[in-house]
Amino acid sequence: MSDQQMDTVLAETRKFPPSSEFSSKAHIKSMEEYQALHKRSIEDPEGFWSEVASELHWFKEWDTVLNDSEPPFFKWFEGGKTNICYNCLDRHLDGPNRDKPAIVWEGEPGDSATLTYAELHSLVCRFANVLKSLGVGKGDRVAIYLPMVVELPAAVLACARIGAVHNVVFAGFSSESIKDRVLDSQAKLVITADAGWRRGKILALKEIVDAGVEECDCVENVLVVKRGIEEEFAFSMKEGRDHWYHELAAGQSDDCPAEELDAEDMLFLLYTSGTTGKPKGIMHTQAGYMVYTYLTAKYVFDLKPEDVYWCTADVGWITGHSYLIYGPMQNAATVVVYEGAPNWPDNGRFWEIVEKYKVSIFYTAPTAIRAFMKWGDEFPQKCDLSSLRLLGTVGEAINPEAWIWYHELIGGKRCPIVDTYWQTETGGIILSPLPGVTPTKPGSATLPFFGIDPAVLTDGGEEVRAGILSVRQPWPGMTRGIWGDQERYKDTYWCKWDGKYYFPGDGARKDEDGYIWILGRVDDVVNVSGHRIGTAELESIYVEHPSVAESAVIGVAHEIKGQGLVSFVTVRQGFEGDETLSKALNALVAQKIGKFAMPERIVFSPDLPKTRSGKIMRRLLRDIAEGRELGNVTTLADPSIVESLQDQFNKGA
Numbered sequence: 001m002s003d004q005q006m007d008t009v010l011a012e013t014r015k016f017p018p019s020s021e022f023s024s025k026a027h028i029k030s031m032e033e034y035q036a037l038h039k040r041s042i043e044d045p046e047g048f049w050s051e052v053a054s055e056l057h058w059f060k061e062w063d064t065v066l067n068d069s070e071p072p073f074f075k076w077f078e079g080g081k082t083n084i085c086y087n088c089l090d091r092h093l094d095g096p097n098r099d100k101p102a103i104v105w106e107g108e109p110g111d112s113a114t115l116t117y118a119e120l121h122s123l124v125c126r127f128a129n130v131l132k133s134l135g136v137g138k139g140d141r142v143a144i145y146l147p148m149v150v151e152l153p154a155a156v157l158a159c160a161r162i163g164a165v166h167n168v169v170f171a172g173f174s175s176e177s178i179k180d181r182v183l184d185s186q187a188k189l190v191i192t193a194d195a196g197w198r199r200g201k202i203l204a205l206k207e208i209v210d211a212g213v214e215e216c217d218c219v220e221n222v223l224v225v226k227r228g229i230e231e232e233f234a235f236s237m238k239e240g241r242d243h244w245y246h247e248l249a250a251g252q253s254d255d256c257p258a259e260e261l262d263a264e265d266m267l268f269l270l271y272t273s274g275t276t277g278k279p280k281g282i283m284h285t286q287a288g289y290m291v292y293t294y295l296t297a298k299y300v301f302d303l304k305p306e307d308v309y310w311c312t313a314d315v316g317w318i319t320g321h322s323y324l325i326y327g328p329m330q331n332a333a334t335v336v337v338y339e340g341a342p343n344w345p346d347n348g349r350f351w352e353i354v355e356k357y358k359v360s361i362f363y364t365a366p367t368a369i370r371a372f373m374k375w376g377d378e379f380p381q382k383c384d385l386s387s388l389r390l391l392g393t394v395g396e397a398i399n400p401e402a403w404i405w406y407h408e409l410i411g412g413k414r415c416p417i418v419d420t421y422w423q424t425e426t427g428g429i430i431l432s433p434l435p436g437v438t439p440t441k442p443g444s445a446t447l448p449f450f451g452i453d454p455a456v457l458t459d460g461g462e463e464v465r466a467g468i469l470s471v472r473q474p475w476p477g478m479t480r481g482i483w484g485d486q487e488r489y490k491d492t493y494w495c496k497w498d499g500k501y502y503f504p505g506d507g508a509r510k511d512e513d514g515y516i517w518i519l520g521r522v523d524d525v526v527n528v529s530g531h532r533i534g535t536a537e538l539e540s541i542y543v544e545h546p547s548v549a550e551s552a553v554i555g556v557a558h559e560i561k562g563q564g565l566v567s568f569v570t571v572r573q574g575f576e577g578d579e580t581l582s583k584a585l586n587a588l589v590a591q592k593i594g595k596f597a598m599p600e601r602i603v604f605s606p607d608l609p610k611t612r613s614g615k616i617m618r619r620l621l622r623d624i625a626e627g628r629e630l631g632n633v634t635t636l637a638d639p640s641i642v643e644s645l646q647d648q649f650n651k652g653a
């Protein structure tokens with residue numbers, strides 16, 4: 001967060017209590033009720049969570065609720081046997097939800113489909129049988145690289161059903177990112193599509209996968225979903241390795257009993273950025289994640305049988321896992337899935353979808369809201385948004401101006417807004433208003449969810465008003481660690497305060513009402529349009545280029561994206577820092593990560609500002625990039641660098 005943004009947030013004093021009409025119908029109706037339940041969840045977590053777990057289906061009940069004998073490796077519901085896919089689908093088949101729409105799908109070109117819970121169940125069973133026919137079983141890793149078509153949630157649920165570990169790779173990642181993830185997780189199957197649609201263009205996904213898996217000996221098969229595109233695009237099928245999903249599915253039964261899995265069997269891996277050049281495979285297991293996403297979805301989104309719920313996140317990110325698939329489907333919600341871009345064929349597409357399907361709960365990212373604001377009020381104003389009753393945001397702190405716009409233009413001043421704070425690692429929402437209870441303040445994620453005991457601390461562990469966010473005790477949805485690197489898990493999340501608290505990596509402030517305001521990352525992770533990118537990832541890519549000597553990448557405030565990246569690069573002697581090199585470096589980032597990770601700007605400079613001990617002063621680079629007065633530069637080894645850097649920066653501006 002820039003200083004200016006921080007000032008706006010600190011000055012924010014408006015409060016928006018929920019209407020009594022909303023509260024009277026909500027699952028949780030009053031602050032007293034919330035406080036009593038929260039207190040109970042902290043004082044007696046085992047009692048609290050076992051009651052929640054009892055609302056779900058178990059093949060066999062657990063022996064212990066929480067095993068905390070080996071911190072930070074906490075285990076939940078040990079001895080229990082369950083299946084999250086069963087709880088998302090089979091559990092609903094005996095009652096009225098059987099014929100209720102589970103997925104309402106809309107493709108970017110305007111094609112659409114509706115699947116009831118019974119139909120989705122059949123599809124998932126058939127998909128699971130296809131996986132089995134390819135030799136995939138419990139514990140095997142399956143990489144999924146699909147556009148937002150119905151087969152994406154179906155593939156995810158099919159893996160869960162047979163106990164295979166899904167590893168979804170967002171379809172904006174490059175071939176090399178696929179390769180890294182497939183190799184790190186040793187996936188034996190990759191599921192993809194021939195292509196997908198994005199902003200009117202064909203994404204040639206199969207071609208990208210082919211380049212990615214070329215050198216991956218672990219991959220035995222590639223399963224290809226046909227998107228149904230008439231236009232020509234490049235792709236090929238490799239004999240013996242590649243199979244059309246629809247051909248294999250045609251011969252399969254739609255009966256496939258859900259595997260009876262151990263509570264701590266792995267459910268999925270999802271790679272996310274950290275402070276090193278190498279993304280980490282965050283692990284989640286069946287039961288704890290299941291119980292936590294079930295309850296957070298129910299209470300934070302106040303899900304009711306008649307709701308039409310739309311989370312605009314891609315399944316390639318954690319939000320799509322927890323709040324497009326697992327959370328809402330355990331609650332038998334009707335979930336809208338949209339394939340494409342918000343501005344295709346025009347800037348009103350999202351609002352047309354809200355009107356068309358009578359969406360009642362809408363969950364999106366602040367970066368999208370800021371883009372809508374810029375595109376103009378006329379687009380939402382043209383549509384009937386009266387079906388909406390609740391709005392949500394996720395991914396970064398929302399600036400009060402965007403919050404108010406969302407509240408007025410989209411919510412018609414009647415919908416509560418839940419600003420939900422959480423991470424890939426937390427599995428589900430950990431800070432959020434409850435919509436029928438919490439008076440909201442624009443820009444604050446407000447109060448902890450049940451089972452979450454947050455504190456704002458100094459580096460030394462003292463409680464303070466503004467400092468670093470921590471969480472004091474384990475909760476069921478938390479990660480079980482980093483695939484293949486549990487030392488890194490301990491170091492990253494548990495070392496800061498001697499193992500006593502979980503360290504999410506965000507700065508925070510607690511106000512006089514106990515509300516928490518997230519102030520942004522305190523490590524070298526940047527949230528670009530709500531997507532995490534480690535600055536070290538770009539830095540390690542740049543130095544692979546023969547003309548680059550050194551680089552420092554920083555996050556700077558960005559009007560739409562929240563944060564953008566600026567790369568400061570020094571070139572080796574005899575090389576030129578020019579337009580051609582800029583393009584080459586951008587191409588390298590697109591090739592190694594994906595286009596979405598390209599910086600706003602590359603600034604070439606003869607040197608970088610360093611302390612006498614050789615540490616790059618990033619704070620100073622941020623000041624330069626955001627045009628701030630520079631403070632004391634006397635600790636620099638060579639203070640004259642700053643002037644030349646400012647010159648370089650202003651030249652390109």
Ligand code: WTA
Pocket residue numbers: 272317318319393394395396397398419420421422423424425445504505506518520521527530531532
């Ligand atoms: C940021 C996304 C402020 C935060 C679910 C966190 C937020 C990172 C919020 C996790 C919010 C997410 N307010 N900041 N409501 N939600 N963040 O793993 O910096 O992609 O650490 O999970 O996003 O990003 P991730």
